[in-house]
Amino acid sequence: MPDLIRLSLSLEKPLFDRLEQMVTRSGYTNRSEFVRDMIRHQLVELEWDANAEVVGSLTIIYDHHARRLGEKLTELQHKHHKAVLATTHVHLSHEMCVEVILIRERAHRVRELADAIRQQKGVLHAELSMASTGLSLH
Numbered sequence: 001m002p003d004l005i006r007l008s009l010s011l012e013k014p015l016f017d018r019l020e021q022m023v024t025r026s027g028y029t030n031r032s033e034f035v036r037d038m039i040r041h042q043l044v045e046l047e048w049d050a051n052a053e054v055v056g057s058l059t060i061i062y063d064h065h066a067r068r069l070g071e072k073l074t075e076l077q078h079k080h081h082k083a084v085l086a087t088t089h090v091h092l093s094h095e096m097c098v099e100v101i102l103i104r105e106r107a108h109r110v111r112e113l114a115d116a117i118r119q120q121k122g123v124l125h126a127e128l129s130m131a132s133t134g135l136s137l138h
């Protein structure tokens with residue numbers, strides 16, 4: 001484990017109380033791990049803002065009866081075959097499907113692919129979750 005640095009900071013009482021509530025509600029056993037995760041979250045956002053190579057997971061809910069939608073989704077993923085790492089497809093009902101697409105690419109390219117998929121007629125919901133390759137989080 002890397003060397004640990006202890007630090008102290010000053011917060012107004014109402015802000016400290018909110019921090020304590022967030023730590024408790026999130027199930028963390030201590031403030032330090034909660035703050036470390038907040039910092040890591042900000043580092044991931046900086047990676048995305050800097051257009052670094054990132055990992056994103058796109059979850060889409062769609063009506064598989066929508067005309068040619070399955071073809072279009074497959075075509076978009078094949079067009080970005082070097083970026084698409086994996087796709088999981090699950091049948092929710094006779095009409096509805098969910099897919100989770102794992103993508104590793106420059107941030108703007110991940111967003112472009114997510115937007116292209118989101119815009120397809122029959123896609124009812126698409127949510128992009130931003131993550132990191134982990135290289136800058138140490």
